[in-house]
Amino acid sequence: MNLVKKHLTVANVLSLTALFVALAGSAYAAVKIGPGQVKSTNLAKEAVTNPKLKKEAVTSGKIKNNGINAVDLGTGSVINSKLKNGAVTSNKLGAESVWNSKIAKKAITSAKIGEEAVTAGKIGKESISAAKIQASLYNQLVRNVTYVNSVSVNPNEPTKTATALCPAGKEAISGGVRLEGELKEVAVTGSSPYSVGSARPGWSAFAHESGSGPYGDWSIIAFAVCAEL
Numbered sequence: 001m002n003l004v005k006k007h008l009t010v011a012n013v014l015s016l017t018a019l020f021v022a023l024a025g026s027a028y029a030a031v032k033i034g035p036g037q038v039k040s041t042n043l044a045k046e047a048v049t050n051p052k053l054k055k056e057a058v059t060s061g062k063i064k065n066n067g068i069n070a071v072d073l074g075t076g077s078v079i080n081s082k083l084k085n086g087a088v089t090s091n092k093l094g095a096e097s098v099w100n101s102k103i104a105k106k107a108i109t110s111a112k113i114g115e116e117a118v119t120a121g122k123i124g125k126e127s128i129s130a131a132k133i134q135a136s137l138y139n140q141l142v143r144n145v146t147y148v149n150s151v152s153v154n155p156n157e158p159t160k161t162a163t164a165l166c167p168a169g170k171e172a173i174s175g176g177v178r179l180e181g182e183l184k185e186v187a188v189t190g191s192s193p194y195s196v197g198s199a200r201p202g203w204s205a206f207a208h209e210s211g212s213g214p215y216g217d218w219s220i221i222a223f224a225v226c227a228e229l
Helices: 002-007 010-029
Strands: 143-151 159-165 171-181 186-196 199-209 218-228
Touching: 159 171, 159 186, 171 186, 186 218
Parallel strands: 159 218, 171 199
Antiparallel strands: 143 159, 143 218, 159 199, 171 218, 186 199, 199 218
16 A cells, blocks of 8 residues: 555546546447437537538428528529419519519400500500591591692683592592682682582582673682591
């Protein structure tokens, strides 16, 4: 015993203590951990890192409601097939976020347009064809207007007449008369549509010399405003 005490030093004591601890730790590590023995209280904060998680180990039931925020989503990670029908409502859309190129052809129907929503400024020039106009209204429109005139051909007669005829398929919607030449004591006696049955294919004008003369050369010109009706 005296011999042991003689060789016992602080360094020897510390070395032996370290050896006993190491042997005890190895023995503890060799003990198998049973199911359910590791509790959440045994885990240090942030002890379970990403490499320690098995693929598809975290299921939806393990995710807290409202636990996934925008910063947790990868770029382009939410695809169309993952959106529920009717899930994106108007209050989820940003101002001016839907562009023209994102609207399908014929996607906007008449039921989607408010009353008087389409104003004149939104209609292109010559974009409304005859097929788009109500028949009763279309029949009242003046279309393809042309102007024609005719000069009298009986220069030596005291009474002169002229009739301006419209092109085929058109009728006179208005007309008039004009005198030219030496017009002493010459008067217009008539200006009216030229009628053939119920059609008015032209405009006629009449004038006559009055008084005792003498009369110079004069003529009468009839003109008509013609259009498709």
